[in-house]
Amino acid sequence: MKIAVYPGSFDPVTLGHLNVIKRAAVSFDHVIVCVMANSDKNPIFTPEERVELIRRVVTTIPNVEVDHSSELLAKYAERKGACVIVKGLRAVSDFEKEFQMALINRKLNPNLDTMFVTASEKYMYLSSSAIKEMAKYEVDLTEFLPREIIEDVRKRMKNRR
Template identity: 55%
Template sequence: MGAEERSPRIAICPGSYDPVTFGHLNIIERAAAIFDKVVVVVSTNTDKRSTFTPAERADMLRKVTAGMPNVAVDIHEGLVAEYAKTQGACTLVKGLRAVTDFEYEFQMALINQKLNPELETIFVTTDMRFMYLSSSAVREIAKYGGDLSDFVPPEIMGTIAERYHNHPSFTERSKGYDD
């Protein structure tokens, strides 16, 4: 008998990624090391007002994951549990920065499992270097023309800076940003 062929292990990394940060990228890289395929899904959060469109966020993600052959990027508006079924994914990977993230993510994991009983959620703690980092902090720094180099990959700094270029405080402080 030959070796039994197994199905590829596919994981979904859903998030708003508005914009993607080094913290997000750390979780994606770690998921890519575990799973055969990782689909990074830009999802919409109706409770949040987005700075970047889903297409812009997906474009930024494609730029920063270009060197990861087993990572794909997609956009989905709707239930992540249902999307996972369409991709043949059995796992959601969610990053946690602190205990405060866990309560919400735990609730979502239970709901997703109710909607799709074959779907497991794995929580990955963010690397300590990025525990403080959030997309909202990046947006605030960008709004006032601060240096983003410790927070986001260089491939997308220009895109983020351009979005805030017309903000008065950005134009006064942003002498060092180039595309």
């Protein structure tokens, strides 16, 4: 069985993330969407909340599992029996950092490859940070977020004001 891990902060999960999840689910027997800790980011949802939000969004994709971890990605993938890390790329600027991480992960776990999935052109500009900024100003989020979680994001941002 080919298992892939799609790691990220997913704070919140966007339609761009969902696009990558669906495409990975077609290519692999099992896809684990893993909420990872990122010390560079200031999340609005806890890891457990993000897992729940993603689960609601992927309920119709039977070969997708949602998890969270604070361990090193290469070690997590090894523990889960994954052979591939899936990374979504929006722009060339994403590639440099992700390529470096792919090389490090491969050094830590020689059985682990990284597959880069370019974002669908309609989501290339989309980021969770941009979503949070728009939500702060009560912008309509229907073109950016899965409908199942829009109200959760609106409420959280309203409470943070």
